[in-house]
Amino acid sequence: MIFLQLFYEFFKAGLFAIGGGLATLPFLYDISNSTGWFTHGQLADMIAISESTPGAIGINMATYVGYTTAGLPGAVVATLGLVAPSIIIIIIIARFLGAFSENKLVKGAFYGLRPASVGLIAAAGFSVFKLALLQVDLFKVTGAVADLFNWKAIVLAVLIYIAMKKFNPHPVLAIAASAVVGVVFRFGGV
Numbered sequence: 001m002i003f004l005q006l007f008y009e010f011f012k013a014g015l016f017a018i019g020g021g022l023a024t025l026p027f028l029y030d031i032s033n034s035t036g037w038f039t040h041g042q043l044a045d046m047i048a049i050s051e052s053t054p055g056a057i058g059i060n061m062a063t064y065v066g067y068t069t070a071g072l073p074g075a076v077v078a079t080l081g082l083v084a085p086s087i088i089i090i091i092i093i094a095r096f097l098g099a100f101s102e103n104k105l106v107k108g109a110f111y112g113l114r115p116a117s118v119g120l121i122a123a124a125g126f127s128v129f130k131l132a133l134l135q136v137d138l139f140k141v142t143g144a145v146a147d148l149f150n151w152k153a154i155v156l157a158v159l160i161y162i163a164m165k166k167f168n169p170h171p172v173l174a175i176a177a178s179a180v181v182g183v184v185f186r187f188g189g190v
Helices: 002-016 021-035 040-052 057-100 104-133 136-142 151-167 171-184
Strands: none
Touching: 002 021, 002 057, 021 040, 021 057, 021 104, 040 057, 040 104, 040 171, 104 151, 151 171
């Protein structure tokens, strides 16, 4: 049953997350809320790991969630669930695109998908910002505005931004350095 649920949840994410891996984030939050397979904090860690490893973020995350939920077979099932809608849609589009490529409705549909993709990616960016730089749960408890901000993370983000502008390191070095800083300064409860 867990394999069917993994496939179904990631099939939905793959079907509706138009615009790339970051557009899957709202769906991953929904999976987290509805299944309890991972917390929002673990999702932030998965985003960091998926962004720093080769491959598409959505596929990396589906594989990771599937593996942690049901081992290697779960990783395969979740990954297949995520990519199946794309494969099906591409096969259908390839079959009919030539006949409809100049159709005003088809052009309009593709034009209409652009803002939806931007909106999904913007929502994902806001979610990452909220997880990384805000402490909403602590603020709800204390009510102190100063507790709303994760000052350690904000200072680190500013320092990394300055270092990136000044030294312009290779992205692999920047990712590796950020991972080391995260472990050394115990970000994410490491």
